[in-house]
Amino acid sequence: MSKFDERIKRELEEKTDADVHELKEDIWNEINKELFEGRRTKMKHKKRWVPAVFIAAAALVLAFTLQTDPGLALIKSIKDMFAPEKEIIQSIEGQDEPTEVHLNEGRNSEYIIYVDESRYKMIKGEDADVITTIEPLPEKYPEVSMEIRQYPSNKPEALVKEIEEELKIDFPDLRDVETVSEPVEGFWLHGLTEVTWDGKVIDVYVISNGKDGSFVITKKYFLEAAEGHGARFSHMLKSFEIIE
């Protein structure tokens, strides 16, 4: 997009900003009256966030992989197998956006994922890896991140039920578990704290690790960012591949 195009785009956005802020809620109220008046609306209770306690046996099982020769050989073979970077076309807010993505290996080379490193960074942790914005978002925004964690001895069918119960504490209107084939193939949980621009959204995908365990991928963002960060995370997640 040329500077002139950007200027037109910016001008249209700036000149309609106030309209969005002043009309959005009013319009919803009118729609609500027209379509749903009289229907009982579920009240959402703000509840204290209780940290989820999940099993972290993966760390113990695989912690020493990198210390071994086979572990180092595995890393080399991964680099041979996948292009270090590639360009993908992602549809963001209706616009096709060419994006260069870079190969990242998960902890202990358990998986690979291509990350849009112009916007996000991957932080490798003891138990899980987290992809998040390069610069922290201002305080008013809820967390934006995508965590990838392996549970080597928990099968997806059982694990998804456990996670569902945990999530219901903070997301009382959590949707029923669905089976999806995109961005990954497995179980999908979706929750939203409240329907406001900054309502916290969570998407959890529970997929088989190809053996007796699971990978759990947790996307956190906020409602207004559904078509931004939410969509970008999904595009990155489509490149997720387990290394066996």
Next chain:
Amino acid sequence: MQQEKWVRKIRAGDQAAFREFYEAYAGAAIRTACAITNNREMAKDAVQETFIRVYRQIDSFNQELPFDPWFYRILTNECLRLLKRESPLSTIESVLNDPSLAEESFDQLTDLYDSIQALDDHNRIPLILKYIKGFSEKEIADILELNLNTVKSRLFKGRMRLREQLEPTRKEDKS
């Protein structure tokens, strides 16, 4: 993918999913309607009616086709319908094809937004769809039910007119 899930849920009457869909789509829809109608009250009515129609007529959406052009065709038609109601002598066809009455004053405009609003409607509306929502020429052609070459020509002329207005020393778009 998210749209597919919303469509499926809305079809099933899921009110919460519809609200999520509204939150995700309302911003760009309001911007588009305000820019097309250049009238806040009219834009409010157009957006409201569009979402109501989407909810009630979601079964008529063909899931084989992309969702956004369908949504914005409803929105654009609603904006044009309201504009037509305000000016009973004009028709939707004429809104999209007749030169704007603001032509004479165009050369005195310096503010970009005013310049956009002063363009002929048939150049202005494709530009609004392109720059607010980022639609491709093909999608704009689908939304406005116009020939692709017509859309290309109108976008080109609209941009050229704006550029001439704002950068009078440059004769060509070198971008």
